[in-house]
Structures are given as C-alpha cells and as structure tokens.
Amino acid sequence: MKWKVALSDLNFDHRERKIVNQVIRDRWLTMGEMVKKLEKNFANFLKVKHTFAVSSGTAALHLALRASNIKIEDEVLVPSLSFVASSNAIIYVGAKPVFLDITSLSDLNLSCDDLEKKITRKTKAIMVVHYGGYLANMERIKKIAKKHDLSVIEDAAHAIGAKFESKMAGGIGDIGCFSFFSNKNMATGEGGMIVTNQNKLAEKIRLLRSHGMTSMTLDRHEGHAYSYDVTELGYNYRMSEINAALGIEQLKKLKSSNRKRKTLIKTYVEDLKEPKGFSIPFLNYPRDSAFHLFPILLDKDVDREKFMKFLKREKIQTSIHYPPIHRFSYYRKNVGASRDELPLTEYVGRHEVTLPLHPLLKKEDILFVCDRIRKILPRVRR
DSSP: OOSSSOOOOOOOOOHHHHHHHHHHHTOOOSSSHHHHHHHHHHHHTOOOEEEEEEHHHHHHHHHHHHHOOOOOEEEEEEEESTHHHHHHHHHHHHHEEEEESSSSSSSSSSHHHHHHHHHOTTEEEEEOOOGGGGGOOOOHHHHHHHHOEEEEEEEEOTTOOEEEEETTTSSSSSSEEOOOTTTSOOOOSSSSEEESSSSHHHHHHHHHHHHTTSSSSHHHTTTTTTTTOOOOOOOOOOOBBHHHHHHHHHHOOOOOOHHHHHHHHHHHHHHHSSSSEEEEETTTTOOOOOOOOEEEETTTBOOOOHHHHHHHTTTTOOOOOOOOOGHHHHHHHHOOGGGOOOOHHHHHHHEEEOOOTTTTTTHHHHHHHHHHHHHHHHGOOO
C-alpha cells in the first residue's frame, strides 16, 4: 500500500547517494575508512572515548553483555515494554532476563521501584531502554547500580541525541548500544554502534566484534600486518562501508531531524487536546528526548483494532510499541512472567498505538491525522 502518511520514512537525498557512489568507486566494502570516519564522528558527537560500528543494534547488545562478562545463571533486569532484541541478547549469553514494569501510564520507561524489588544475588546488570527516545531516570538507576555493584547497559536505539546533564544517551552507563535500522532517527538500513568510556571494555569489544582477531583485513591489505592471532571467541559483527557511509551523512542531519520531530509532536499535542478517548504519555516529561516515537494510549472502551483499521483505510500507517516481550510464546514457555507482575506493561500492551512521526512529515500531515482521529473515535467505542 502507498501510505498518505507513513509511520516512518528515510531522510535521504543526494548526499547519501554521493557518498555511497564514492564507496563503490573506492572498491573497498567492509570495515575501511568510512567505518573509521563514522566511529570518529560518533565519538565526537557523543563525547565518548570508544566507539565501534557493528552490523546491527542487536549485535551491539550481544557484545555489551559479552564484554560485561554476563554468563549462564546470571540475571539481567530489563523492561518488557521493548523490542524483543533487548531480552534476546540476554538469552544469547545464557543469562536470564528478569522483566520490569514501567513507571506509569505517563512514563513508559522502566520503574525504578520495581527495579529495586527484583534485584537478587544473581543480578549482574541492568539493561536500560529509553522508550520512544525519552530518557529513563538514569540518575536513580546509576545510584541503584552502584549500591548493588551492577553493570548498566543502555539500549539507546530510540534515544540518539538525547542529553542527560553533560552526557548523552548511550554515554551515561557503562556501555551504550545504538541501532541504525531503517526506522530509526539515524538510519543506515542495518547497522549499529556500541560505545564506552572504559578502556578494558573497549578492548574486549574490539576483539569480539571480528572473530577475536588481533588485526583486521584492512590492516593486512594496507601492509600494516601480515598475520593475526585469535584471542577471543568472537563474531562477525562488522559494519559494511556502504552502511557507514550512509551513517556519516545521517549523523550530520541528526540534530535538525530531532528538532523537526519535536516540532511535529508539539503540533500533535496542541491539535489533540480534544477529543477524549485517549491519553498522551510523556507530556511535560522532566527529562530530555530524541522524539523517536509518538505513542498514545486508547481508553479502555476504544476498540484498538477498529481504530487502526480505520486509519489504514485513510492511508495512515500506525503501529504498536510494543507487544510486551513476556507475552510472546517463546518467553511464556522458556522464561515466564505472570500478568500480575507487570500490570502497567500489560495495559500499555493492550491499548498503545503509535502515530506517524518522521522528519519528512509536514504540519498539514499531522493535522490530517488528527482530523481523522477525531472522526473515528466516536465510532470505535465498545
């Protein structure tokens, strides 16, 4: 279907085409000068010491857990209201995800109260997910982590560009992980980044990213090395030069794109003061955001399926962020978490709808969506 108002879109133009053509002309496609440049630019942007471009955000999460020495029988606290990659990566290393509820229906980030209740002697790390781009309560999370000697891994896939005091999302905890999937604020198709300020973690990540090898193919190609040793059981999580090239141009656009997202959300909020039938999370939120998503929560008496189908007929694309991880068949069978444990997450899982948001949208697009929402709400109440 050709959407009139798409949920997300690529903010690409001649600059992305030009730099990709340069990669093709240079005839080097993996882990070369473009990757190095992207890593350097990203480090400068985030003001962190170490950055490693990888093949996906999931790869970044996996490497973060490996580098943090999370292993079999360990527990990692993670919100259930997230994309499944967050908890999948925990299972990859043989550890157990322990699911956290959200703070409230106006703050969809993890509950610090629930976090403190669920720490056990097996708990080794907290995986923080900055939902929708809105920063979680990192000040309190870091205090809890310090008290219990826990690693803090930031899943900052939504939050690139959001700030906490003098630091930025991803650079606040011990390790930060980013995704550059096609619907993200900074998109390269596939790809991601893992960052840290700790030298020992950085050295472990560097080895794990590429089969545990002590030198890279580019080093040997350029005559800087002739052979290599393998000192870790690593992975092929390398980023291609084409993805890195796209990332270089996308990073240049990030600040302006995030500002545009913020402006569009302001238009939504102002135009959706009426009617009733839903609430808007994160209104007057006290912490910064990268404005990745615009979620709404439908009232109990609004039929979500009918609501979304109506908008689809109007060629307005919507989505759900997220079906709670603990409700998926695999997790019900292998991990387990009762509905009573995560009541707010359960509610959001049943009532949340994500409306279109990306920097190519215009004010009139947002007003069109708001107008159609006003028309449909009276028809979809149970």
